[in-house]
Amino acid sequence: MRVEFITGNIAIAEGAITAGLKLFAGYPISPSSEILEHLSMELPKHGGIVVQTEDELAAINVIVGASWAGLKAMTATSGPGLSLMAEGIGLAVMTEAPIVIVDVMRAGPSTGVATKVGQGDVMQARWLSHGSYELVVLAPWNAQECFDLMIKAFNISERLRIPVIVLTDAVIGHTREKVIVKEPHEVKIISRKRPKNPEDYRKPFKVENDLVPPMTFLGEGYGILVESLTHDERGYYRPNTATHAMLVKRLVEKVRRHKNFIADSAVYFGDDVDILFIAFGSTARSVYDLVHDLRRKGIKACLFRPKTLWPLDTSKLILLGRKARKVFVVENNTGQLVYEVERILKTDNVISIPLISLEAPSSNEIWEVVREWL
Amino acid sequence: MIHPLDKYLRLDRIPHLWCSGCGNGIILSALLRAIDELANEGVLDPRKVVLIAGIGCAGRIAFYINFDTAHVLHGRAIPFAMGVKLANPSAKVIVYGGDGDLAGIGGNHLIHAARRNLDITVLMVNNFVYALTGGQVAPTTPKGVYTTTTPRGNPENPVNVAQLVTACRPNYVARASVTHPILLKNHIKKALMKEGFSFIEIISLCPEVFGRHIGFKSAPELYERLRKIIKVRNFPKSLDEIVFDWEREITIGEFIDENKPGFIRSILGVSRET
Amino acid sequence: MLAISGEVINVISKDNGRFRVNIIIDRCKECGLCVYVCPRRVLRISNRINKLGYRTVEPAHIERCIGCRSCEYVCPDFAIFIEVVKK
Numbered sequence: 001m002r003v004e005f006i007t008g009n010i011a012i013a014e015g016a017i018t019a020g021l022k023l024f025a026g027y028p029i030s031p032s033s034e035i036l037e038h039l040s041m042e043l044p045k046h047g048g049i050v051v052q053t054e055d056e057l058a059a060i061n062v063i064v065g066a067s068w069a070g071l072k073a074m075t076a077t078s079g080p081g082l083s084l085m086a087e088g089i090g091l092a093v094m095t096e097a098p099i100v101i102v103d104v105m106r107a108g109p110s111t112g113v114a115t116k117v118g119q120g121d122v123m124q125a126r127w128l129s130h131g132s133y134e135l136v137v138l139a140p141w142n143a144q145e146c147f148d149l150m151i152k153a154f155n156i157s158e159r160l161r162i163p164v165i166v167l168t169d170a171v172i173g174h175t176r177e178k179v180i181v182k183e184p185h186e187v188k189i190i191s192r193k194r195p196k197n198p199e200d201y202r203k204p205f206k207v208e209n210d211l212v213p214p215m216t217f218l219g220e221g222y223g224i225l226v227e228s229l230t231h232d233e234r235g236y237y238r239p240n241t242a243t244h245a246m247l248v249k250r251l252v253e254k255v256r257r258h259k260n261f262i263a264d265s266a267v268y269f270g271d272d273v274d275i276l277f278i279a280f281g282s283t284a285r286s287v288y289d290l291v292h293d294l295r296r297k298g299i300k301a302c303l304f305r306p307k308t309l310w311p312l313d314t315s316k317l318i319l320l321g322r323k324a325r326k327v328f329v330v331e332n333n334t335g336q337l338v339y340e341v342e343r344i345l346k347t348d349n350v351i352s353i354p355l356i357s358l359e360a361p362s363s364n365e366i367w368e369v370v371r372e373w374l
Numbered sequence: 375m376i377h378p379l380d381k382y383l384r385l386d387r388i389p390h391l392w393c394s395g396c397g398n399g400i401i402l403s404a405l406l407r408a409i410d411e412l413a414n415e416g417v418l419d420p421r422k423v424v425l426i427a428g429i430g431c432a433g434r435i436a437f438y439i440n441f442d443t444a445h446v447l448h449g450r451a452i453p454f455a456m457g458v459k460l461a462n463p464s465a466k467v468i469v470y471g472g473d474g475d476l477a478g479i480g481g482n483h484l485i486h487a488a489r490r491n492l493d494i495t496v497l498m499v500n501n502f503v504y505a506l507t508g509g510q511v512a513p514t515t516p517k518g519v520y521t522t523t524t525p526r527g528n529p530e531n532p533v534n535v536a537q538l539v540t541a542c543r544p545n546y547v548a549r550a551s552v553t554h555p556i557l558l559k560n561h562i563k564k565a566l567m568k569e570g571f572s573f574i575e576i577i578s579l580c581p582e583v584f585g586r587h588i589g590f591k592s593a594p595e596l597y598e599r600l601r602k603i604i605k606v607r608n609f610p611k612s613l614d615e616i617v618f619d620w621e622r623e624i625t626i627g628e629f630i631d632e633n634k635p636g637f638i639r640s641i642l643g644v645s646r647e648t
Numbered sequence: 649m650l651a652i653s654g655e656v657i658n659v660i661s662k663d664n665g666r667f668r669v670n671i672i673i674d675r676c677k678e679c680g681l682c683v684y685v686c687p688r689r690v691l692r693i694s695n696r697i698n699k700l701g702y703r704t705v706e707p708a709h710i711e712r713c714i715g716c717r718s719c720e721y722v723c724p725d726f727a728i729f730i731e732v733v734k735k
Contacts, residue, residue: 022461023460023461044644049642051460051641053453054482054483054486057482058452058453058483058486059453061447061450061457062456062460064457065453065454065455065456065458065461066460066461067461068444068454068457068458069458069465070462087447091447091450218424218458218462219422219424219458219461219462219464219465220442221422222442223442225437225444225445227445228445228447
């Protein structure tokens with residue numbers, strides 16, 4: 001391992017390299033372009049390929065194709081680019097292709113402010129594509145976590161054969177911090193399951209006990225069919241309710257069943273809780289300061305910081321939420337994560353603190369709003 | 375295994391669901407014959423073939439061929455194929471799709487793959503209409519013709535796809551037709567063995583949708599109409615000689631045949647420099 | 649006629665001593681293209697209805713067949729193919 005002083009974007013790139021990334025296809029978009037640029041210089045040194053595609057639509061489809069041909073593949077973009085990848089995410093879900101998508105959020109909607117922070121993609125990251133499906137969204141809050149959670153993102157995508165989205169933002173992406181960069185042999189790396197029996201190579205969607213099929217690759221010559229229509233275990237189109245319902249339910253269940261392997265969070269001052277703050281990403285950095293300030297003033301404030309936004313670490317959240325008198329969900333949008341918190345806690349003490357700010361809101365700015373509620 | 379090409383088909387899905395007289399069946403037959411001949415000549419290993427199909431009647435070829443196949447999103451077969459080829463340069467990657475899929479929604483990807491000289495073979499089935507969804511106007515529909523979305527006659531000019539792709543100057547561009555199956559098979563054989571980007575636009579028959587909408591009552595009637603306008607001309611001196619006019623002439627033949635380095639050679643050459 | 653899988657596949661098989669026309673009955677979709685392209689007018693649509701509900705083609709004038717394979721190349725359904733008769 002080595003110590004580097006790098007931005008969140010570069011840490012994302014380095015985390016991907018350690019995790020075994022071998023193909024990056026992307027399109028330049030502020031504030032994520034440094035990931036593409038850094039990898040275009042570094043990834044070939046590790047035997048990988050970087051290609052800048054003609055648009056985001058091509059990028060997402062290139063990485064699904066590369067994943068199906070056997071490589072660990074990823075792309076990086078921002079809000080508007082992610083919107084363009086909607087259909088491609090559906091393809092990854094339906095064909096169970098392991099891919100990682102990094103969304104360095106910026107102020108939206110639409111073109112918004114390309115170089116400034118926003119947190120408005122919480123819902124988009126989860127629900128962007130059509131149809132019924134489940135995927136995983138991770139939310140680092142500093143450069144070190146950008147590195148570490150990228151490895152976790154690849155591991156989850158490979159283990160469950162799903163697309164995983166890593167949600168950072170313009171502040172995290174461009175803030176330079178100390179990062180301990182680990183080498184591949186120093187971390188746990190998971191790769192997609194392969195068939196055990198020779199006859200299973202022709203069934204790219206054969207269900208096993210953990211609901212995740214082993215993967216045969218395109219180009220290995222087993223004559224497989226990778227199918228975006230609803231299909232059976234051989235990939236044959238089967239438009240009947242029995243097959244379709246079974247497939248769709250399995251795509252959802254395979255994520256839900258592995259929640260313990262996925263969900264993660266950090267809790268600060270969780271022992272005695274009067275006021276619970278919930279925040280993620282760059283906003284959480286300011287709330288962290290605020291909680292420390294409040295503790296010094298004798299207020300029993302606690303911060304629950306989700307590292308996985310979808311699914312949230314519900315058991316820990318419920319434990320804290322039940323103890324708190326008031327729960328403040330602080331986010332740099334008009335209120336998105338708060339709906340998930342309300343749904344999970346089912347109490348009436350959840351208060352949305354939506355702060356639109358082009359810079360990460362300071363702890364004072366947050367306190368000015370929160371104290372009105374106390 | 376009765377028919378000599380049966381070994382290349384997923385027989386549990388034959389007969390295929392394409393209409394009576396569908397050009398896709400004729401093209402599939404020519405494609406398999408081309409692969410069979412190349413395999414017998416010892417220059418192609420069928421197990422290395424990966425065929426990526428888009429959405430549409432043409433896209434359904436993915437069900438029937440007994441190679442590695444993928445049935446992906448509308449218009450996105452080419453980027454998916456690029457991902458496969460970059461990940462596995464030894465795979466023989468073929469993209470098969472219709473005119474709406476490859477020249478309409480996927481037009482941007484077609485142009486970029488051609489100018490990059492990406493090492494894939496793209497077979498574009500041109501039946502002048504969006505057939506699977508019932509006969510809506512397509513980028514290649516002749517002007518003035520009835521379709522379900524241009525019931526008063528198509529007001530648009532069609533795109534001459536082979537001419538457009540020729541202008542991007544990839545290594546191989548040809549136009550073929552189901553009315554000339556041996557020429558079609560020969561073009562496919564050449565395209566499959568070339569480095570760089572090879573593209574064949576294949577004029578096809580759609581008797582049930584296109585033919586029926588413009589008044590042809592059977593597949594042979596539409597076939598006869600096509601035969602009248604198909605003219606063979608190889609290596610024209612200018613792009614203007616590549617004609618695409620439903621009333622006058624549709625030029626078929628080979629339009630470019632060059633040997634510039636393909637994208638894989640360029641990108642792997644660049645990567646190895648570091 | 650028996651296929652390798654063991655199921656019975658019905659084929660019309662007729663030859664004129666030089667070339668044999670084989671028609672896989674249950675694949676034919678009565679499109680008429682083979683009848684149209686045959687330069688010797690060997691084929692015609694019969695009255696025999698197959699499993700798909702179509703009337704299959706038959707080699708009514710097999711004696712005229714020159715083995716050009718135009719029918720085989722134009723058939724969209726892999727329903728007809730020519731063999732050279734082995735001496």
